[in-house]
Amino acid sequence: MSFLRTIIAIILTLVLAGFAALNTEKIEVVISPVSDAILIPLYAIALGAVAFGFVSGALMVWINGAPVRKDRRKKKKAIRILEKEVDKLKDDKFTQHKPATDIFPAITSQK
Secondary structure, eight states, X not given: OHHHHHHHHHHHHHHHHHHHHHOOOEEEEOSSSSSOOEEEXXXXXXXXXXXXXXXXXXXXXXXXXXXXXXXHHHHHHHHHHHHHHHHHHHHHHHSOXXXXXXXXXXXXXXX
16 A cells, blocks of 8 residues: 555656646736735745645544544543453452351351
8 A cells, every 4th residue: 555655646746846847937926915026936826726725625624523533532431441340340250259158147057
C-alpha cells in the first residue's frame, strides 16, 4: 500500500510542478480598495485556491466526525472499565477460598 502511495505522490508532484512551470505569468491582484495591486504568479493563486479548498474540506470532515470520535472515546472507556472488572473477577475466582467450617457452630454431627 505504501508503494502505491509513493507512486501517486510522485505523479501528483510532477503534475503540480509542471503546472507551476507552465503558468509563471504574473497577474495583478487587488486585495483591498485602499492598497495597490500586487503582482502574483498565476500558479500561486491556483495552488493557493486548491490548498484553501483542501484545508476547508478537511476541516468540515473533522467537524462532522466529532460525534463518531466522541462515541468511540466513550466505548473505549467502557471497555477499559469492563476489562478491569473481568481481571478482578478472574483474580477472585482463582484465589483459594477456605471453606467455612463454623457456619452452624451449634449443630454438632451425630455419629
